[in-house]
Amino acid sequence: MTTNDSTAGRTGVWFVGARGSVATTAVAGCAAVTAGLHPATGMVAETPPFADSGLPALSSLVFGGHDTASCPLPKRAEALTAAGVLPHGLPNTIAAELEAADAEIRIGGPMPGDTRDDDELIAAFADDITAFIRRTGVVRAVVVNVSSTEPEPAADDPRLPASSLYAAAALRAGCSYVNFTPSTGLRSAALADAVQASGLPHAGRDGKTGQTLLRSVLAPMFVQRALDVRAWSGTNLLGGGDGAALADPAAAAAKNAGKERVLADTLGIAPEGEVHIDDVPALGEWKTAWDHIAFDGFLGSRMILQTIWQGCDSALAAPLVLDLARLVARAHEAGLSGPLPELGFYFKDPDGGPAALAEQFDALLSFAERLKESK
Amino acid sequence: MTTNDSTAGRTGVWFVGARGSVATTAVAGCAAVTAGLHPATGMVAETPPFADSGLPALSSLVFGGHDTASCPLPKRAEALTAAGVLPHGLPNTIAAELEAADAEIRIGGPMPGDTRDDDELIAAFADDITAFIRRTGVVRAVVVNVSSTEPEPAADDPRLPASSLYAAAALRAGCSYVNFTPSTGLRSAALADAVQASGLPHAGRDGKTGQTLLRSVLAPMFVQRALDVRAWSGTNLLGGGDGAALADPAAAAAKNAGKERVLADTLGIAPEGEVHIDDVPALGEWKTAWDHIAFDGFLGSRMILQTIWQGCDSALAAPLVLDLARLVARAHEAGLSGPLPELGFYFKDPDGGPAALAEQFDALLSFAERLKESK
């Protein structure tokens, strides 16, 4: 393990969606890797280029969060084990860590029938986060949205979507913020001033874990080879809660916008083709993404590339979420503020920066260097 | 199109394997693009970054070559049209260009029963090339090997393989050299001194057109994401002459060495898995490559990526071959000598340089800049 623990104290990670599959896998995985039970597969921030960047050590992370569900983390971890996401026996081995995190989870909202207005909700959420920081004695905390994708807000809705309420609460509690979902979060016009005034760093949006990850390496290949992409079609089959959430066309629209952006940004055109997201509960925590790319070669010859990606979304997301929490907390410590386009490597819909994965990786390595120098 | 014709004169392109599918497609395609009948899809050297690099214009290329087959180019072009490689009607439209190239093709060798020794063969081939240069008045010529893959030479064979005879002839005729095949070419210990003494630039080996192209973008993705590739298996189905040539296990071994190198170089380990190359004449000029990649994610979760690439090898190779001929001829003009690792973008088994396509592309762009400055 190469992480230097340059921060004297501990760092808080406050999950919005703290009882979901991603958060549960992140908490369990952090404990497992810290205990030396598993290698740090999938954690980019644990590779050598980040060794001296002063990231908070995995062992220094303290977890808490909001959720509207009540199933305890140890039970969620058992379910993820039965689903093949977590290894056998792990929930028992790290029961203490799961219970500790579970004790720091507070009811989120707004729940059905909740009569509080936006400001009251923000205040309540901020109080929860502030109390967590005080209670645990962490030197700072980062709020990370890993909850289910919410529908795109209607243009004329005066209320903020829930993801923005939590994001505003993060600012109010003095926390940096990561949005790993396609939901609005800080990207609400209503929050622009608060973001600006906060001087806090933040990163988003929509973690790049599967089909879009592939697209961000394949699309540049076609461009570099001067091949003419005619149509790029995709179908995603996913079970778990995410499948059900995305069966809502408005939520799917939010997700697809990110997926299509990487093609348009890289290819310079929007090729023909659609993206489907199907809810297939039988797949459990696993997902399958099929892509079909029709392209023209020399003299108009018709060629086809197809890809089939079969992965577990929580297992793909969790190490990236831990990376982001540590990188953004470190940026906060280093005094950086505003969006961090250097973290575009992690997102479908980043805050600027290049769209090709190779260039995003270069930017991330430069960011690691910059953090080193700011120590 | 943005090519500047900075060379006053014309440039010769001498194909070893001049009646094969790749050479025929290159000659036909060069004529078609020059005539404005088709866009320059697949020609990287026709994209803006190369506009001022002083490459010889497509319209300035003069074709000739060696082959042991005798089928005239116009007839080969008709066959490629029936096979769906060339567009309908094209052979008729560019009959003059095909006939002109056909008139510059000489019998190669050694043919069965040929009693000439290596030096006599080299001399004869060099004479053919020299005569072509004199007859056509080109300012310089580049020899490009696009013939069928030859079996790996036996360690104790005192004779040079045919590809090396042609490569030696190129040097003797003062020509730069490109090896688009996995055959030995200039990479024979017996030719090391001659290469060194010639002061000529050369590039190789084994054009990267399909499965390996994909591998050179996918393997870096796994590395950058810290995912653990456990097994990478591949099957290639190809018809045409290439399928038959590669059904010879020794020839397949030569080809597979290049394919596996990109994985080992990028991943830092050689994962489990084999590569098969099957001769399937029913596929005609088309090939299909299936790759199956088993990788571990966070906490040992098992995931799979599969890719299916369906392309026409000649149509993929021809624009790259034209690129290489122009880039190496320009390097010759610019006084560069020895291997050109900056052209690793085009090869499975390059003369050094990075293994990831993105970095190879950056190196190629730098090379384009360097050529600009040397004008």
Next chain:
Amino acid sequence: MTTNDSTAGRTGVWFVGARGSVATTAVAGCAAVTAGLHPATGMVAETPPFADSGLPALSSLVFGGHDTASCPLPKRAEALTAAGVLPHGLPNTIAAELEAADAEIRIGGPMPGDTRDDDELIAAFADDITAFIRRTGVVRAVVVNVSSTEPEPAADDPRLPASSLYAAAALRAGCSYVNFTPSTGLRSAALADAVQASGLPHAGRDGKTGQTLLRSVLAPMFVQRALDVRAWSGTNLLGGGDGAALADPAAAAAKNAGKERVLADTLGIAPEGEVHIDDVPALGEWKTAWDHIAFDGFLGSRMILQTIWQGCDSALAAPLVLDLARLVARAHEAGLSGPLPELGFYFKDPDGGPAALAEQFDALLSFAERLKESK
């Protein structure tokens, strides 16, 4: 060729959608096979079991039809050649047959602004068919719907959909009828009495050419092996006119009903999973269908079968359409009337009979026997 020409005279085939890809391919293919230019690949009725069933010979078929488009058949055939559906040179070789069929095509309808009511349209269409029979001297004619899929009719629409107008015209003209599309055709409650009274044979609905064909052999396999299909998901990418027509959700709904029926009928349950039909014009006349089948094996083990079907719909449909025209015309001659469930082999949504292809094939062979005996 094994067909006996037991009918003294000729048989008319009247296509609804006579200028479409399927009809054009059928006319061209019938001429090509009759002339001995191509084998009868894809024509089940040309295999030995049908040799003595008294089917009208391919050489005895006379083509005509309705269409709202005006592009002449020879030009449509050229376009299909450029698209890779018809072999090079074929349109020239069989120009006479294409022109003969083109001369027998009449404008269909209702066209925009058409003020005729349903009965007037039926009468006009029937007159066209009757005139064709008289003019060509065929002993009988069969009307075959191969036009684009029409949207599912609204429940409260008092007008008949166009496909039903043509079907009613067939009855009025004393013709047997085949519906190769998912459109309503004869399956309108408003036509039930006329169908009954006519005493004419008819067959439908929705030709089974690709994804559903596969499903009708794969679904029985799961049942026979007592494997538990959990989810069956599919995506179809298609260009051509069909892609555009099916981009209309109402038309797609009509098509999908047939696709899902085969699963429900065979598996006894409707598994999870959706079917998408995407319009991808870049694919031209070709289509790709991806199916993903999640099934449980022994002790709940999770397994997956995926299929990718890449075919040309017109080339798949045309020989089946010719089969059906001949089988139904022969049934007419033999005095059969009403629906022919023995032809379920050809349809996604047949008029009864088994759902598994193997049993449908057995039923078809029995039908061939029955036709023999009725001679």
Next chain:
Amino acid sequence: MTTNDSTAGRTGVWFVGARGSVATTAVAGCAAVTAGLHPATGMVAETPPFADSGLPALSSLVFGGHDTASCPLPKRAEALTAAGVLPHGLPNTIAAELEAADAEIRIGGPMPGDTRDDDELIAAFADDITAFIRRTGVVRAVVVNVSSTEPEPAADDPRLPASSLYAAAALRAGCSYVNFTPSTGLRSAALADAVQASGLPHAGRDGKTGQTLLRSVLAPMFVQRALDVRAWSGTNLLGGGDGAALADPAAAAAKNAGKERVLADTLGIAPEGEVHIDDVPALGEWKTAWDHIAFDGFLGSRMILQTIWQGCDSALAAPLVLDLARLVARAHEAGLSGPLPELGFYFKDPDGGPAALAEQFDALLSFAERLKESK
């Protein structure tokens, strides 16, 4: 479940390869289904058509066998649970049944350095089986070969292969016999007289669990639709012991013979294309089979079907092995003798009968009827 226990007593199942994945899964699964813990998914003999055929009940089966390995069954079952083949917790729940079977396993052979000749080995194996029958009091026993594929025997080897020694021992002990592997078993000329004289029923060879199962439904589809299969290529990736055994080219040859037979028998021709079997230990107990089928449609149009089958071989094989043991034991009871071609449904290389799965299923159902009548 509908099985009638028409036999008063219990039936022995003697596995050759009793500590392998298939046998372990069969023992564990039989216990799990008997206990009502899991449905009988994958067990054809538990479906309604077999209800009154007098098969021995699952609960009446008593397991034992030979193996050269020594790892106890409960430990093997734990390993299969970790590999995802058996459900969590199952080994604990059925520990008694696993231990009971383990107590009935004897060392097989010949082990390295074994000096016994063939007849001595046969006698020793037969003694083991006879002692098992006596000790457990079963009314009869069936010997089932589920051991690793052995290399094809050399033509001039005077010794019998191990699989034939076990098969001869089965006859000597008066047991019926099932060969679920591609090994020789009873199909040795040296055993022909003994088979004939024994009057015992037997079935084989080479269980049809994945790629060949698919081929036996897809190949008939092409034939029934008069489509022209040009090339059928396949690659199998498998881990576990089977992958390693089949990495031996001689063993792979034995396996491939069966795979190709189904195509030749169904299509009437042997299409182009090869079959590869790769050892990929990273896949554990899971296997992936990719098939690529190039076929011609109407007028020579080129089309492609690809299939990807991802399954767990042990979970696919175990229920079929239990089916076969019960069916052959029942045939023995009913006085049937010799090969049972009606069981071709289960085998790649059956003892005669049709090659298409649908017809094999019909034959199996007839066999179930015949057993009913013989009660």
